[in-house]
Amino acid sequence: MTTSNLLAQLFPTSAADIPEPFRLAAPIEQRDYLVDGQLQVWNGPLAQVLSPVQIDDERVHIGSTPLLDADTALTALDAAVRAYDRGQGEWPTMRVAERIQHVEAFLRRMREQRDAVVKLLMWEIGKNLKDSQKEFDRTCDYITDTINALKELDRRSSRFELEQDTLGQIRRVPLGVALCMGPYNYPLNETFTTLIPALIMGNTVVFKPAKLGVLLIRPLLEAFRDSFPAGVINVIYGSGRETVSALMASGKVDIFAFIGTNKAASDLKKLHPKPHRLRAALGLDAKxxxxxxxxxxxxxxxxxxxxxxxxxxxxxxxxxxxxxxxxxxxxxxxxxxxxxxxxxxxxxxxxxxxxxxxxxxxxxxxxxxxxxxxxxxxxxxxxxxxxxxxxxxxxxxxxxxxxxxxxxxxxxxxxxxxxxxxxxxxxxxxxxxxxxxxxxxxxxxxxxxxxxxxxxxxxxxxxxxxxxxxxxxxxxxxxxxxxxRKNSAEGTLSVHDALRVFSIRTLVATKFQDSNKALVSDILRNRDSSFLTTDYIF
CATH class of the missing domain: 3.40.309.10 (Aldehyde Dehydrogenase; Chain A, domain 2)
Incomplete structure (x- = not known):
């Protein structure tokens, strides 16, 4: 095929040339965002979403998303801070088995939106049908694998250890409030490889979708709202320069999970007033x-x-x-x-x-x-x-x-x-x-x-x-x-490693004496502690 023929035949000449199952009925005007367990309505300016697909040499306008301002973004962060409540909130103190149930509920709801998300992946970032389906399915598999990995991790932590006359139990606990941001090329999969581990380990989250591939998160907003306690997951939109800069400068973010350029990551980390308290999980540039x-x-x-x-x-x-x-x-x-x-x-x-x-x-x-x-x-x-x-x-x-x-x-x-x-x-x-x-x-x-x-x-x-x-x-x-290494990443992400990135080991220890053994036994028998437990998750 000649170059002229290749390019001339590439794009559809009208909407009628697009197969009916893949047509978008109308542009999607999204004004809702998720804060503190409620879908809020944004009445301010919107960002226009243009598809890489063109008709008559014009990119197709497929929708718009909220251009939230810094103050609105900070309300989402405050909701996450309240839900974490300095580690005393419902979510961070919840038993692991119960947190898993919430994530499983979300996964069931997410699977219902497969067709909608796949269609938007194609329209928003130009990913072909096969790869769009693969990204969705792989993300669901990742969530399942993460659940299974946490079960295994918790099983190993359910026993007590005795060393040098000291009895102890070591378990992993959350770090605090996480800010999760993913890349446009895998706006679902790579975003969720940080978002899901952060949530399931007991952290609360502010999630900002990638610069492209934004509308495809909309079908999941209700699933997020209904599957987690209020404030545990908050979804914001808008310019990163406006919103994310304010979040980082607040000093209230404990974990920064970001996939993008090393320059953007460096600039954002510098805004945090307490850098030694900031845990980072970064996937950055590569050559x-x-x-x-x-x-x-x-x-x-x-x-x-x-x-x-x-x-x-x-x-x-x-x-x-x-x-x-x-x-x-x-x-x-x-x-x-x-x-x-x-x-x-x-x-x-x-x-x-x-x-x-x-x-x-x-x-x-x-x-x-x-x-x-x-x-x-x-x-x-x-x-x-x-x-x-x-x-x-x-x-x-x-x-x-x-x-x-x-x-x-x-x-x-x-x-x-x-x-x-x-x-x-x-x-x-x-x-x-x-x-x-x-x-x-x-x-x-x-x-x-x-x-x-x-x-x-x-x-x-x-x-x-x-x-x-x-x-x-x-x-x-x-x-x-x-x-x-170098400017390409910080931290390790895999099904197993991500659980460790978004948590820290905490030890409860006591002298191996009869009175202490009796005390610990009472706590376990009466289920007086969510941390001290020998529950075995199947």
Whole structure:
């Protein structure tokens, strides 16, 4: 297909071209937000929500959301503070089994909204139908896995330990009020990987949806309201500069859970007047390299590199953002890569088999074009057919070669469908790139020489959070640790680790004496304490 035909046929020409199950009946004007167990109505200004989907070269207006001001955001924070009540509130003192029941109730209600959330994922951020369904289902699975992990953690904590004539019970307890903010590329899944652990461990939460993918939270507001005590979960909207800055500056936030850029995280953390009291769980920038060695299964390397660099148009923190390919195989690699890329189908998110979709961020196409122009100025070429062609919100992937350190794309996280390929002969070039990088989330090594691969594993083990051998970078499985070094992360998120990030171990201890044993036995028998318990959760 020629470039002109590719772009001309990409977008629907009218609403009638959109399959009926995926049409939006009318723009959604959302004025409600959740504070203190009540859906409040906002009568102030609204933020317009534009879809990456275009009709007649205009982005479709799909709705609007509240542009709350700082004072209103602070009412949500005050509700969370009251619900936590310095650790004495109903939620933080509730027995673990009862908190689990509340989360299970929410999950049941959430599953009822699958179709509504999936449709909005497609319309708001351009994620294709299959991946939108996968994001919803994976989020539900994550909640189930978190519940099971907490049950197991609580079972291990239900016994007493006797050490050096001291009897003690160690249990995990909440930290306080959490502020949870997720990214636009996984506005449901990655947000809930912090939100759910924060809640289930007994913290109260103020939740602000991502800058894009905002409307899709609306179908869940009533489920939040009905499933948790008042003030435990509060959902706000608006400009982060206006709302979140005020929340952090108040000093009342105890946990900052944020997935975004390291600059934004640093700026917000600096606003907190008591930084030593602030626990942070951060997923930040990444420039994950893929390293193709001269001895390699080239077909596998290409398949993994195409998927790793272009899934959801490369808009993933775990995407392969730069490829270092040995000179001996680079020509063959590019030929195979471009052939694989050419099989990826562009189109609207709901179309069957579509892999390449429009980009949700305003100005993103201009940014990517600027990266390509800068690379061309310094000696690179677009080496794939149709590469860097664009129309409106759609940008066809550009494979750039040969890329060198003079180019912006060598250093900047493009977060989009631009694939820089760097030829190398000396492996030290690649090693130094990783050592000198400001980021340290993941990398991928593609090779079959055990000596070379083993050496690189040892070199990079202290540089990144995950090393993938003959596989793309990725987050899952969710039971594996997800973290990073340098400017890429703070804290570890996984089903198990997140429970620990949002809690702290507390010990109750006493001398192992008859009077103390009798006292503790009375407390347990009469259920006088929610903390001291030998209950076993099935």
């Amino acid at each position: 994950n390299p893929g390293i193709v060695l001269p001895e390699v299964d080239l077909d596998n390397a290409v398949n993994e590199a195409v998927t790793g660099s272009l899934s959801f148009n490369g808009q993933r923190c775990t995407a392969l953002k730069i490829l270092f390919v040995h000179e001996d195989v680079v020509d063959s690699f590019i030929e195979k890569f471009n052939a694989k890329l050419a099989t990826l189908k562009p189109g609207m998110p709901w179309a069957d088999g579509v892999s390449l979709t429009p980009l949700p961020e305003l100005g993103k196409v201009d940014y990517l074009n600027a990266l390509v122009a800068d690379a061309a100025q310094h000696g690179a070429q677009v080496v794939n057919a149709n590469g860097a062609t664009s129309r409106g919100s759609f940008f066809y992937p550009a494979v750039l070669y040969p890329v060198n350190p003079q180019m912006r794309v060598y250093h900047e996280e493009q977060f989009g469908p631009v694939v820089p390929i760097v030829p190398y002969r000396d492996l030290e070039t690649v090693i130094n790139y990783v050592l000198d990088s400001d980021f340290g989330q993941q990398l991928s090594i593609f090779g079959t020489n055990a000596v070379e691969v083993g050496r690189l594993v040892d070199v990079f083990a202290n540089q990144v959070g995950r090393i993938n051998i003959n596989a793309q970078c990725q987050r899952g499985p969710d039971t594996f640790p997800f973290n990073g």
